[in-house]
Amino acid sequence: MKARVHVMLKAGVLDPQGEAVRHALGTLGFDGVNGVRQGKVIELDLAEVDRAAAEAQVREMCEKLLANTVIESYRVEVA
Amino acid sequence: MKAAVIVFPGSNCDRDLAVALRDAGADVQMVWHKDAALPAGVDLVAVPGGFSFGDYLRCGAIAAQSPVCQAVVAHAGRGGYVLGICNGFQVLTETRLLPGALLRNAGLRFVCRTVGLRVATDDSVFTAGYGRGAEIALPVAHHDGNYFADAETLARLQGEDRIAFTYADNPNGSVADIAGVLSTNRRVLGMMPHPERAADAALGGTDGQALFRAVVGVMAQA
Numbered sequence: 001m002k003a004r005v006h007v008m009l010k011a012g013v014l015d016p017q018g019e020a021v022r023h024a025l026g027t028l029g030f031d032g033v034n035g036v037r038q039g040k041v042i043e044l045d046l047a048e049v050d051r052a053a054a055e056a057q058v059r060e061m062c063e064k065l066l067a068n069t070v071i072e073s074y075r076v077e078v079a
Numbered sequence: 080m081k082a083a084v085i086v087f088p089g090s091n092c093d094r095d096l097a098v099a100l101r102d103a104g105a106d107v108q109m110v111w112h113k114d115a116a117l118p119a120g121v122d123l124v125a126v127p128g129g130f131s132f133g134d135y136l137r138c139g140a141i142a143a144q145s146p147v148c149q150a151v152v153a154h155a156g157r158g159g160y161v162l163g164i165c166n167g168f169q170v171l172t173e174t175r176l177l178p179g180a181l182l183r184n185a186g187l188r189f190v191c192r193t194v195g196l197r198v199a200t201d202d203s204v205f206t207a208g209y210g211r212g213a214e215i216a217l218p219v220a221h222h223d224g225n226y227f228a229d230a231e232t233l234a235r236l237q238g239e240d241r242i243a244f245t246y247a248d249n250p251n252g253s254v255a256d257i258a259g260v261l262s263t264n265r266r267v268l269g270m271m272p273h274p275e276r277a278a279d280a281a282l283g284g285t286d287g288q289a290l291f292r293a294v295v296g297v298m299a300q301a
């Protein structure tokens with residue numbers, strides 16, 4: 001199965017890179033961008049064929065390595 | 080007194096750290112990240128600065144999963160002393176030996192200069208050599224030194240006197256100007272500034288010496 005993990009800084013954690021992107025967009029003339037948050041997407045190719053088992057496995061990966069839950073939240077998509 | 084300096088692929092302050100510890104009187108052994116055990120009888124584990132595993136995923140995240148880090152966590156669990164500097168601090172937060180996390184600097188720039196610090200507590204072997212409130216100067220060199228802890232964690236750190244160092248003029252956006260924090264048992268210290276780069280009068284000052292001398296002195300007596 002294929003899985004996709006979206007990792008974002010939690011709300012309330014300053015994202016200076018997102019802020020820099022927002023500034024750059026303003027410089028380019030894109031007005032009205034109230035906020036930018038930058039995260040990462042991790043794609044996984046899994047041997048597991050059971051959807052629920054795959055999702056459980058990826059969630060465990062997120063808790064142990066893929067996200068730092070002190071500062072980041074994550075969302076898992078399995079397809 | 081025996082110290083182990085951990086070496087990851089991408090560590091670059093490991094030898095400076097070993098020199099600073101040896102100058103203070105420690106018997107130092109370098110330990111490769113694939114080693115699953117620490118040398119017998121190690122008193123202090125020192126996790127050096129650098130860019131372990133290229134800072135891939137998050138600074139310190141891959142290093143924190145290495146075999147030697149499991150041994151470092153076990154060492155800390157037995158009440159052993161651990162010092163993490165710069166990338167070493169990031170590794171210690173990723174192992175959860177220390178609370179919080181190090182984010183990208185608020186100003187986005189890599190900051191590389193000597194900064195003023197205040198010794199916020201003298202209640203640890205690492206800071207006892209300075210005295211509470213002492214003002215010292217140490218170099219920083221980091222892109223991700225912006226210490227973050229949620230409000231509850233921050234209140235606990237403050238309430239338990241576990242903030243070791245604060246910046247006189249915050250260079251990276253760290254919450255409460257925090258430059259270094261201690262574990263609950265006060266035997267694990269993580270700090271972004273580099274005391275090993277200020278441990279020789281010929282190189283960058285000597286304000287880092289008191290840290291190494293105090294640590295080695297206390298453990299040599301034990």
